[in-house]
Amino acid sequence: MATGDDALAKNRDVFAKTLRMEETQFGRSDPRLAETLKSLGETHAALGEHRDAVDTLERALELTIRHNGRDSLEASAVLHSLGNAHGDLGDHATKRDLLERALDNYTEDDAAVAQTAYELALAHGELGDDARKKQLLERALAIEERELGRDHADLAITLMHLGQVYATTGEHAKRVVVLERALAIEEREYGPAHADLVASLNNCGVAYSEIGDHERALTLFSRALAIEEREDTVESSTLHNVGGAYFGLQDYEQASHVFDRALELDMDRHGEKGAEIVASILLLGSAHEALSEIETAYELYMHALTICGGDHPSLEACREALQRVAPPDDGLTDGLVEIERHALTHGELVVSSGSVVDAHVDAIVNAANERCLGGSGADGAITRAGGASLAEARQALPVSDDKRCHTGDAVLTSGSFGSLRCACVIHAVGPDYRQVDLKKGDALLRSAYGEAMRLARDQDCSTVAFSLLSAGVFRGSRSLDDVLMIAVEALRDACFEGLDRVHLVAFSPEEQEVLQRVAAAPPVSVESSEEEYACERGCGFTGSFGDVEKHEAACAYEPPAPVQTPRPVTPPQKLPPLSPEPDWAKIATAARSKVEMLEARVRALERASPSKSRYYDSSDSDEEEEFFYTRTPYTTKKLPPLDTLPARSLSAALRRGRPLRRDDYERRSLWQMLK
Structure with a gap:
């Protein structure tokens, strides 16, 4: 199903297409484009495209004035739409000036005059001119009553705005009258329990509170609260109104319950530190203060003060409330x-x-x-x-x-x-x-x-x-x-x-x-030679110790990577060629010569000092074969086979006089070890 915005967007596209066709047919400066431009601009405004609306309507106004004149009713209609577009952009001064021009062009008080006067009154209200706002709203109301009748539904909004003006000017009795009329019109239009009545019920209740009729105010506020509870749209402002009515009736206990409910609602929506909950805290504190629960009130006011920033509208109210409930100082300064x-x-x-x-x-x-x-x-x-x-x-x-x-x-x-x-x-x-x-x-x-x-x-x-x-x-x-x-x-x-x-x-x-x-003591003069500290990251920042510590916490400086100096390339060394297969015959000859030399040395020692002990070989034969003797103390022991000895022990065995048999000379491993 298409929504209202979808329909408006479709209308905007149709008007834009029509405008392009007319520009092609008549040219961009033809006055016949003014009506299409006005419709397109008003559609832009309805869609919230306020800047496009202003641009389009200014072009429409230019063509309308060129064709119909500055004082024409057609120009007034465009001025009205253009003024509202500027108001939507927050430029209320321009809106006021344009609508004043439009109002001056009208010669008779009709529905168009009433609408222009109403919008102009709102512009003066935004600019703080309540006297002019009141004058224009009363003029608009008189025209609407004559043109539409006293009980027409369109009068309700004008009556509500007029009631706000009467509140500003202090005319509370008139305010009650016009707001009761607005409420009666809406009740007849929508029924006694319609959701659209909530605003009128609250406004009318506030008016009665201002004149001290808290019972009537409580009745109206309770009706508004009942409608919101049924629709599940309870607002803290309505609870504030109900609690305020109980407070006015001096039922502080009931008021505190209602204000507490409002505070819980605000905290659920805005959190415990939200600035929006300050009003509920202050109201709840005032109820406890009225109940002489001063400590509770003091804690609430202090909590409100902690939430208020320097520009919070309730800051002064918090301070005044704290002064009312603060404990006496007993001659102390700030409690000290x-x-x-x-x-x-x-x-x-x-x-x-x-x-x-x-x-x-x-x-x-x-x-x-x-x-x-x-x-x-x-x-x-x-x-x-x-x-x-x-x-x-x-x-x-x-x-x-x-x-x-x-x-x-x-x-x-x-x-x-x-x-x-x-x-x-x-x-x-x-x-x-x-x-x-x-x-x-x-x-x-x-x-x-x-x-x-x-x-x-x-x-x-x-x-x-x-x-x-x-x-x-x-x-x-x-x-x-x-x-x-x-x-x-x-x-x-x-x-x-x-x-x-x-x-x-x-x-x-x-x-x-x-x-x-x-x-x-007099202040210590700070010497210009005070030592400075430098950032350890190496960025160059210097200052006092505290300044440098803060800077280092946020410093993102990274030192540049060190320059890599290329190493000189050395040519690869030429290794000597691998030796060929050993000449085993040559190695055996050299080993045999060495063994014979050792044997000769051992014989010379034996001749010089005959031994008291002998060694015999470990062959299977039991016959001892004379070979040579050593100077080892007398011990008869069977020698293990030569090939079971470690290679590193061979020379030691020879030095101790280990006897060798002839067949050992032929073993290649022996000659390799001797080499």
Whole structure:
């Protein structure tokens, strides 16, 4: 089945084809094209093609004026369509000017005048001229009543807009009258429970609320809510209206239930941190405030404040609500005991004592560790005060190498956390001086304070309370004076426009004494010869330690690949040719000569020192064959066969006087071993 847009698109194509045919037949400047151009432009506007509509209608206006004149009714009709097209593009000033020209051309008050006056009234309303809008709507309504009758359905929209004007001008009684008329017309047109009645029921109910008739308002709002529930289209704005009517009737308990339902609906649609849920939170908080449930109201208002950005329309309302329910300070400054103040470039540095968890400020800064899941000291106190909601927010922080925050950096968790009276908690990690050298530790400590102040500035915080970073066990051998002096100097450098007070909260008497001393000291002048650090990747970036660390985290520089110097090519060496098959006869002759020489040497030794022992051969014959003797101590032993001896032991055997038989000379393996 074809939709309305499909039909409009088909009409647009027909008008475009007709225009091309007329241009071919009559030329592009012929006035007879004006009517087709007007129809094509209005179709473009209906399809949302507003820029094409403006271009086409401007061409139609030019041809119409050329043929019919500037003051003709035909020109007024094109001016009306062109003005609406400019309004669709958001150019309400041009729309107003074009429609004023069109209205001036009409000589009689007829339906065309009523329509032009109605559209012109909307343009003046967008431009903030409510007096002119009211005048034009009353003129349009009078014409419509005369032309169409007092109960015609087309009067309802004019009556509703007129009711809005009366609300702006403060004429609430007239507003109720015209909105009741609009509602009656729509009820007669659509029936008493039609979905199109919801807007009129809500508008009329708001008008009754303005004049204090909350019972009538509740009746109308309840009808609207019942229709939405039946259609499964419940809106939080309708629930706000119903809850507001109960609130006006001082039924705060019922109002809180309705506002709570609206908040649940908004959170389902926009999430727990969506800016759209602020209105529901404020209304629910006001109901609890009226029920004297101040702590609950305070938590709700704080949650709303954490969601509001700097440009949220409800930001001031959140702050005013918090001021109403904030607990008394009892002479404290932001919930802390003020010791002394020192002026900064922006705001003041307040030396305070107490616990940072008691601070009633926009942001508190926690002395965290790199895991950001809790610790001892101030970190442990903040963890316990923040409760489960703070633990969940910290657990949800991005993790890299089991670290949620690197040393010298800071991360943000915003929301309503347990008993903490702040809009956000900033977790800053100072250095552990037991593990880093003093110079690097000082740079990291300054960076941690600076990053925490940057996050506070981004959150539009005007009051900040700091735990003392690296002032406990992380201080190591570094003096407390040096650590706190770095803190004071870092805050002096990082203060920002819009900052009212930044607290350094001392817990122990020693910290209070040192803080007072270093905060009163004049600022340390920064010498121009301060050492710069360079990016380790080799890109050439230089700066302070903190700047270089931030740069290295994002630096994508890759050093160029080393130039490969080609090695000189050496010609292959010519190996000597392989030796031919050995000359075994020659080798045997040489071996025999060597053996004979050894035998002669052994005989000479035997003659010089006769032996007390003999060796005999291992042949099968039992007859001993005299051969030669050695100087080995007397031992009679049977020798193993010669070919069972390892090759490496042959010469040793000969040196010990191992007897050889003649047939051993003929063995090729023996001569090979002797070689």
